[in-house]
Amino acid sequence: MKRGIHPELIELAAEAAGLEAALSRRGFLMFSACAVGGITALGLCEAFGADAPLVILDNAKGMLLADPTRCVGCQRCELACTEFNDGRAQPTLSRIKIDRSLYFGPEGPTGGPRMQGSWGNGLVVQGVCRQCPHPVPCATACPQDAITDDPKTGARVVNAAACVGCRMCQRACPWNVISFDEQRQKSSKCFLCNGKPKCVEACPAEALRYVPWRDLTREGEKGGVLLSLIPANKAKACAECHVPSGRNPAAK
């Protein structure tokens, strides 16, 4: 099973952990392919086990870039997302989020001066997936490793067959852009429409663009707490790379 872990990333991680001397590139490749044998000797077997958890995803190739000042709140993107992909019109299922910001924005119906949306200053801030870099909050939170990167676009996608509908990813996403499909009892997130985003095509105000990926996870207000949810087995895996500075062999 292809996990989509880029070899260079693994090397980088190993370097950061001061383990590069102890590990062969081949060893990491084997690890990325879930072959336990090659890495047992490296002391990582406890962390990864036979069903190695996914920790690192390569950066996405593309992403959606939204311009709120152009958004006219028509929801055509939301409807294109669900009608053309799922055969039903359902903004709550949409992987781009307009509806929730339409009337009041993130402040909600306070009546105060900071209210956005049509009842406030008019601004509608689209909620879009950042296709986050490592550590990808939704993918990391998933206890089933159901969120992986699509080889074509690098989009973080939900493998519906593996998704058990626990909604951990939904809670982990700091941008609150994971949807839950009640009908199928599966999570659903932006998969960049396999490289031809329907929402971008649908927008009548040029408010959405499909652009090469860049890190937007540090910009704008987040809706949740970053990495609040890490399954225990993954926390161990994280600790292998994220070594406290005092224990980092490179620091000695």
Next chain:
Amino acid sequence: MAAATGGFAGKVLRVDLSTGKISTQDTVEKYGDMLGGTGMGYRVLWDEVPAGTGPFDPANKLVFATGVLAGTGVPCNGRTAVTTIFPTVWPKALVGSGHMGGQFAAKLKYAGYDGIIIEGRADRPVWLFIRNSRVEIRDASRLWGSGIRRATLEISQEMGADCAVAAIGQAGEKLAPMAIVANSVSHSAGGVGGVMGSKNLKAIGVQGSGAVHIAGDKSEWEKLVKFHLSILGANNQHVVPSFPTPQSEYYNPGSRWVGEPGKRWGAAEPPIEITGNIYDLNRIAFRTNSAAFFLGDNAWKHTVRGNGCTACPIRCHTIVKVPSVAAKYGIKEMGQNTCTGLLFGRSFFKKLPGGLKGQTALEACMVGMHLADDLGLWCNYGQLQRDLMKLYHDGLLKTKIGSDEYASIPWDKYEAGDPDFLFDIIPRIAERKGELGHVLSLGTGGIFSKWGVPEESWTKDHASLYWKMGHPKHHANEDDGQCGVIINTQYNRDSQCHSHCNFVRNGLPLAVQKKLAEDIWGSADAVDAAGNYTPMNAAKARRARWSLVRKELHDSLGLCNWMGPWVASPLKERGYSGDDSLESKFYSLATGRKTDRAELDLIGERIFTLHRALTIRDMGRADMRAAHDLVPEWVYHDKGDTPPFTKGTIRMEQADIARAMDLFYEVMGWDKALGAPTMESYARLGLADVGKGLQAAKLTPGSTGGSTGGTPGSKG
């Protein structure tokens, strides 16, 4: 199974406010043959509201209904029809509907309902909470007395930010016939707010997380939606720009397609300049700017963005930001609306400093929207303001209200065109204060009934734009000669039909329109240039019939008849044609029931005919031609006495209009002398039960004594 009812949400919600009983019915089973919207509304009134019921009687029902295509990605859906015994119809309230856009329709569908039937009367103020299958009647005592804005905020705080709230303001609470219900800031249905008030229903909050299923193949659906987008023009389906550009073969200064490259949404932060190809489907939202169309170039710099209904790329509402009003009047600097709602404040004034497109005019609009859209006052398509103007300038008002009351009104500000006047007059009418407030809140009919002013003083005065039965003209002979006249005779309120004028005003040269007309209505003679009319012919009658049928179809499918139908397009490569079968294609794919244009048009005709039947039943007479289908005197006159059928006049000729009505009744298959549907037409339309009911009451041709007997039904 749910999958079998694609398009439809599946259920109709019924709420009896007298007993508190909440129930549901299967939409398709009960109302499928009427689609939804006005069709559902008329059916409920026919089946359940006895003739003679007054608008504010608990026995009157209020039907909020949307349609199959609402909540989907079909462009320009998002409409809810609110059908009831309409209180501003004069001299007697009759069936009518208000239509609102916004997000209410879509939310209702996502909650699982195609419509809500409100019955009875609550014994205290309540509001209706709808969250998917959870429906509750909640206490509204703390909301009563507050404006639409506050009521919406409080309900949104209770339900969550993603609910759509349709609320009435103080005007509705006070049972003003001239009251609206409004949702999503600026989307209102006129005339029905007081009916809500009479039921003690302050608001309906609706939140839905479900789906509207598309029964057909999703890639076919995607193709059809994209095709529809490609044939869209701008507001009112004006398909050529208002400005010359090398990109377009034609332009027309009257077009509402005003988004010329180089113009800017000046109040966006940062401002947005319109650039590039005007036909780009990713730039449709820049074509229309209602504020700039109605208020001139000055409005561009105040434009924040366009706004509008679910899934509509046109964005006919414009959000404007006018900081000066915050300082001068202490109101919010943001405002939004379109057409007469946008112009609510300005329309009061004959003259304004700086003219009708100056900064004061814009400020008057801001104050007007601030007050009217919160108090929930309706303008009756501008008739309210024209009535006051006429009453004042003709000196009538002085004789009708007490001198103290007269003196208490700041007429100096009125004369000076000072928007501050609005802070006196709008609440006066909305809250029904004094004699003036009370009478004007009744609508134009109130002036005739309460003050004994003869209706002729309105019907003879072209400037009043008054048509009949308490309501003004709505795209009549000024836009579309005899076709416009016929259409304006058919309803109990203003006709609310745009199928006809959206074609003749689409901006294309007459020769191109005539070519399209040949394809659609079988003859190039179906259209004239506006203000250059030829005598009546059968093709115009067919076009009038088609227009009315499409209007009812749109109102029952959840589509916007302000934008449709889409029979012309901006596409040169298509010879500027649109698609006359678009609605049936969408209906077929959404529901999975294969339906063609003729079949769907037949449903539209059924709906329109049921409206007619209800009118006949409730008027208690079948001689519609003489008693209902009236044309005001001003239509037959011209200031300069230019004869009819001369270029430059919209004057009609009496004998020609009589012939127009003859031809129209003929294409409808109605009795010509009475202007009433025959038993054959009821049967042909699947309304045999309706026909029988009317026959029993001697209200069908042949049963009335005064009839010439039925003319044979025309082709379907």
